[in-house]
Amino acid sequence: MATVTYAQASRHYPGTERPAVDKLDLEIRDGEFLVLVGPSGCGKSTSLRMLAGLEDVDNGAIYINDKDVTNLPPKSRDIAMVFQNYALYPHMTVYENMAFALKLRKTPKSEIDVRVKKAAQMLQLEDYLNRKPKALSGGQRQRVAMGRAIVREPQVFLMDEPLSNLDAKLRVQTRSQIASLQSQLGITTVYVTHDQIEAMTMGHRVAVLLDGVLQQCDTPRALYDTPANVFVAGFIGSPAMNIKTVALTDEGAIFGQMILPLSRDQIAKARAEGGDGKVTVGFRPEECELVSATEGGMPIVVDLVEDLGSGANVYGHAAINGDSERFVVATDRRTMPNLGDTVFVKPRTDHHHAFHATTGVRI
């Protein structure tokens, strides 16, 4: 049971130009499941390792329960970590792997036994307690790594892409298991992933990082509905949002024949700070429709149709201001167009997002 606070925490590797993690400010509530997500090299793993004590904090501080742990070694932080490659001790049995940390803490043997058995039961590992990690499948190893963290009953769980070595099906299954396990135990959890679907489905809140800088930290719904900037808008959601920088008039953004209306406030903001008569506008593939030619949609020529079974993704291009721009639309299978067709795309009313053309900030 603990809160975690990053206060302007930075990590600058010697010999690199910009910090791997730059002045990270983040507050994680007691019992919360927070997901750090971002493309590779964005500093999400480094942030986690700073919290674990495996990486130095060059500037700022990290608190667990209002206690400054910035300069404490990992063992004094009362945290448990699940590694990407599981990092099981190859020479110990499953039981010994789970009991190792407890033994170091001089927990009485009887209690170790109770806790390990209980964790093994939760994770369906009872039959494997005497096996070595080598004799386990990937999914079982992953569960042992989880079990090693659970028996500790730590203040904070740290998980560094724990699902990335599992196959697709097992990943989906384990994803929900971890989420329900976490809510059952109620232990504050920080989870790192590069997969935005994992982030959206597991996290109470999701923190999106890019180039070591925190972009936005909010609930999955808020990230999806009101992305704070162009990067978050493009990163969250699959297929990715259609984001184009187009000309701006008093009525709104000009997409060829189609005009996406913007409020007076938005237009004023778009023109400020060197907007240069342009605005960046995005709309999600699943928040637009294919309409008939007369309803004021934007004409696109279909290049590719992905039939997903439950629906279809239509990829096409349109000429806007002389440039050919690509668009994606998620549509019903009944209205699936053919290759080479021209279809008319229209975002649902008030379901588009506007960003400043140069700063990328939401307006």
Add this chain to the structure above:
Amino acid sequence: MTAHAEAPAIPTATTPQRTAAGRVRKRLTSRWASAASLIIALLWTVPTFGLFISSIRPEDEIKSNGWWNFFAKPQFTLDNYQEVLFGTSSSSGRLAGFFINSLVITIPSVLFPLAFCALAAYALAWTKFRGRDWVYIGIFALQIVPLQMALVPLLQFFSSTFDLEGTASFAQVWFAHTAFAIPLGTFLLHNFMAELPGDVIEAARVDGAGHARIFRQVVLPLIVPALASFGIFQFLWVWNDLLVALVFSSGSDVRPLTVRLAELAGTRGNEWQRLTSGAFVSIVIPLIVFLSLQRFFVRGLLAGSVKG
């Protein structure tokens, strides 16, 4: 990014390894390779076999004709062994006592370097301190210095600094062997240790282990193959060593087998029938060590070449 996009990558990632390992195995188990290695093994064994046959022939036979005549006119005796091991006359081997000396010299001379090198390798591989890489390079570079060059300075060091001149003790020999073994041993064990997966060590740190415990409970069990192979190398080296023993062991009370064997040949030129049995006595222990630890030996040599 999505789950289904990555699914096909998983089987392809593991297949090349399996085929590479499979190819090596296939090549090594082919009939011609087996035949060739069998022939080589036989050829290499012939001299040792001849030595053995000689050692069980009577003195007159050894001195008059070659060992292969044994098969035409077999004559069997253990007199040579009896004499080199337990003979009481001053001219006979009395190898039994020297045998013990060899053991007393060899065992600590293996254990000390193992302990020091493992500790040093751990420090150089898994702790962070200023100048770590330079220390490692320095130790590594010391391998260039031939030990013959260090003999005289080391001898001076013992006699002047520790005033050990003329005292018969094993300590000098242990010290010399340990010192000479450290550069190579540290290098070998460091390379092996550095290959251990870093996140296992980190997991141990997060689990609450300090360096001492990580070393004892995580690293040591994982480097047993490397320890064993370095141990065997060092054992064979020390057991067969003549030079260091001759220079640093003063007085016949502390001299090992090798020195005595050399004396047998040198001072008793007319009694060289003893050499064969003497040599065989000195082979016994290395053979036992090698055969009992060869499992580790092979694993240590192959370590790191094939992953998983």
